[in-house]
Each structure stands twice: as C-alpha cells, then as structure tokens.
Amino acid sequence: MSAFVFVTPTWDAEPWCKALQKVAPKLDIRLWPNGGKVEYVTYAAAWLPPPNELRRFPNLKIIFSLGAGVDAILGDPTLPQGIPIVRVNDADLTNRMSEYIVLNVLMHHRQQRRIDENQRNKIWQPFPQHAASAITVGIMGLGVLGADAARKLHVMGFNVVGWSRSLKHVEGVKSFAGASEFDRFLGETDILVSLLPATADTDGIINSTLLNKLSRRGPFGAPILINAGRGRAQVEDDILACLDSGALYAATLDVFRKEPLPVTSKLWSHPRVSLTPHMAADSDPETICRYVYAQIERFENGEALVNVVDRLNGY
Numbered sequence: 001m002s003a004f005v006f007v008t009p010t011w012d013a014e015p016w017c018k019a020l021q022k023v024a025p026k027l028d029i030r031l032w033p034n035g036g037k038v039e040y041v042t043y044a045a046a047w048l049p050p051p052n053e054l055r056r057f058p059n060l061k062i063i064f065s066l067g068a069g070v071d072a073i074l075g076d077p078t079l080p081q082g083i084p085i086v087r088v089n090d091a092d093l094t095n096r097m098s099e100y101i102v103l104n105v106l107m108h109h110r111q112q113r114r115i116d117e118n119q120r121n122k123i124w125q126p127f128p129q130h131a132a133s134a135i136t137v138g139i140m141g142l143g144v145l146g147a148d149a150a151r152k153l154h155v156m157g158f159n160v161v162g163w164s165r166s167l168k169h170v171e172g173v174k175s176f177a178g179a180s181e182f183d184r185f186l187g188e189t190d191i192l193v194s195l196l197p198a199t200a201d202t203d204g205i206i207n208s209t210l211l212n213k214l215s216r217r218g219p220f221g222a223p224i225l226i227n228a229g230r231g232r233a234q235v236e237d238d239i240l241a242c243l244d245s246g247a248l249y250a251a252t253l254d255v256f257r258k259e260p261l262p263v264t265s266k267l268w269s270h271p272r273v274s275l276t277p278h279m280a281a282d283s284d285p286e287t288i289c290r291y292v293y294a295q296i297e298r299f300e301n302g303e304a305l306v307n308v309v310d311r312l313n314g315y
C-alpha cells in the first residue's frame with residue numbers, strides 16, 4: 001500500500017489534489033488532516049506544515065516542498081530524519097520570480113510610483129530618465145532564481161552583480177562569493193535584490209549595517225531594496241529607519257518576518273515602500289504536480305531524485 005498526502009494548512013488542497021489526480025490517476029491521494037491510515041502514506045507534499053505533523057507518517061519515503069523554500073519544513077523540530085526533501089526547481093516558478101524582479105527593478109528605475117502620483121494629481125510633468133546602464137543591480141543569492149533574474153536584467157542593459165556562497169558563472173554577471181567578497185559586492189550595488197533562503201546564516205542579514213554599505217553613486221543618490229527571498233533575512237525596523245533617514249531610497253518587499261504582515265506594521269503605509277503578500281512567484285498546481293510525480297516515477301524506477309535539499313546547509 002502506498003499513498004500520497006498533501007499537508008497544506010494555509011492553501012486550499014482541492015486544486016492540488018485534482019491536479020495530481022490528472023497526472024497520476026492511479027495514485028492514492030489523501031488530504032491532511034483526514035488522510036486515513038497514516039501507515040499507508042509514503043509520499044508527503046507540504047507547504048507550511050504545522051510542526052510535529054510530518055512525523056505522524058512512519059513510512060514516509062520522500063517529503064516534497066510545494067515551493068522553492070524549505071525553511072518551514074526544516075524548522076519542524078520533529079521532522080523525520082534520513083528522508084530526502086525535494087524542493088521545487090521549475091521553469092514556470094523561476095519565470096514568475098524573474099517577472100517580479102524585472103517588474104520591480106523597472107518600476108523603481110522608471111519612477112513609476114512618481115508617474116502614478118502625478119496622474120492621480122493631474123500633473124503633466126515629464127522628468128529626466130536615465131539609462132539602465134547607469135544602474136547596477138546586485139542579486140544576493142545567485143541560485144536558480146537569482147541567476148535567471150540576473151540574466152534577464154543583463155539583457156535589458158542593467159549592470160548586474162551577484163553574491164552567493166560559492167562563485168558562479170552567469171554570462172554578463174560579475175560574481176562575488178562568501179563573506180570576504182560581501183562588502184565589495186554591496187559597494188557596487190545600487191538596487192539590491194535578495195533571493196536568499198532563510199537559514200541561520202542569512203537571518204537578519206538585511207540590516208542597517210548592510211544597507212549603509214550599499215552604493216550611493218546611483219541616479220537616486222541612495223540605494224533601493226527588493227526582497228523576494230525570505231522575510232527572516234530582513235530587520236524591518238532597520239529598513240524603516242534607513243528609509244526615514246534617506247540611507248535607503250525605496251523598498252519593494254514580498255516577504256516579511258511575520259506573515260501575514262501585521263496591520264500595525266509601519267511598512268504598510270510608508271510612502272517609499274511597495275509591498276506584495278508573498279506572491280512574487282506562485283506555485284502552479286498543475287506544473288508542480290507534474291514535477292512531483294515525475295520525481296516519484298524516478299524514485300520508483302531506482303533513479304536518483306533531483307533538487308534534494310541539503311539539510312545541513314538549510315536550503
């Protein structure tokens with residue numbers, strides 16, 4: 001007996017169930033928390049699983065993350081050990097993230113919020129525009145998502161630099177690696193994009209010390225922040241203080257330390273903050289279910305799984 005369970009407390013599991021049924025009509029699919037006999041469950045797919053839930057399935061063979069990030073799964077103190085965790089690495093999700101990054105880089109670069117405000121106030125006021133080549137976009141986390149966004153920004157004419165743990169080779173993109181090259185990366189960056197995972201090392205990395213090391217040579221005289229990685233990487237009070245002091249020109253945030261962002265957060269109404277509710281790159285049920293089932297087939301044919309999370313690194 002082999003069954004599959006979706007553990008998605010914050011998502012409606014029905015579309016996921018239907019999508020998986022479509023690609024795998026013979027698979028025995030169950031919905032948490034009423035999944036029947038837990039002993040039968042061999043595959044679990046999770047998004048924000050409550051702690052202590054995955055351990056209820058004693059015969060699990062693979063845990064799938066239904067998103068690219070796995071911090072919520074790894075954060076479960078009783079997560080079953082010795083079982084592969086497979087995360088999403090899929091062209092559709094990558095493309096969606098690159099759309100978000102390009103959209104927001106361009107939104108700041110072309111000063112779209114100022115244009116919108118002028119329209120609201122019926123002000124006809126053309127103002128000087130600068131070239132993309134006047135701006136260096138620095139991407140923290142030059143992984144699957146960061147590298148794709150970097151390539152697309154490079155094609156648009158931006159200077160692009162990237163920073164990750166290990167040195168990367170992305171055409172047209174200057175790569176920096178590790179702690180020793182971090183300050184040089186920051187010093188070149190006018191628009192900072194974070195696509196870092198949430199790990200012990202990245203916790204609170206976007207703080208006032210970091211923001212004060214960014215370039216001030218860009219056309220706006222102060223840097224801009226775009227964070228679509230994880231909220232745990234940012235210190236929100238520092239971001240607000242830097243926006244108020246002028247050390248930061250503007251910010252786009254898709255992720256927050258606490259989600260949903262509390263209504264009391266000053267980020268909601270700050271005039272230089274654009275925010276979105278963790279929707280930079282949606283996981284599409286049909287696409288992701290095809291990806292998940294292809295991995296199950298690989299596994300059952302004795303082939304190696306791909307995009308397996310390194311539990312020690314935390315991503």
Ligand code: NDP
Pocket residue numbers: 067068069070089097140141142143144145146163164165166167178195196197198199201202228229230254255278279280281282315
């Ligand atoms: P990857 O694992 O492919 O890339 C992560 C990158 O971060 C790698 O380049 C890695 O370096 C780098 N990195 C990790 N830790 C450090 C560190 N301490 N110092 C420097 N660099 C570091 O992940 P993805 O690109 O697929 O996804 C990135 C993150 O984006 C996800 O973990 C998730 O949190 C977030 N995300 C957000 C979404 C949204 O809708 N807002 C949607 C999807 C993902 P190296 O390559 O050297 O290991």
Ligand code: OXD
Pocket residue numbers: 066067068069070088281282283
């Ligand atoms: C994520 C995702 O990891 O949506 O945030 O994939």
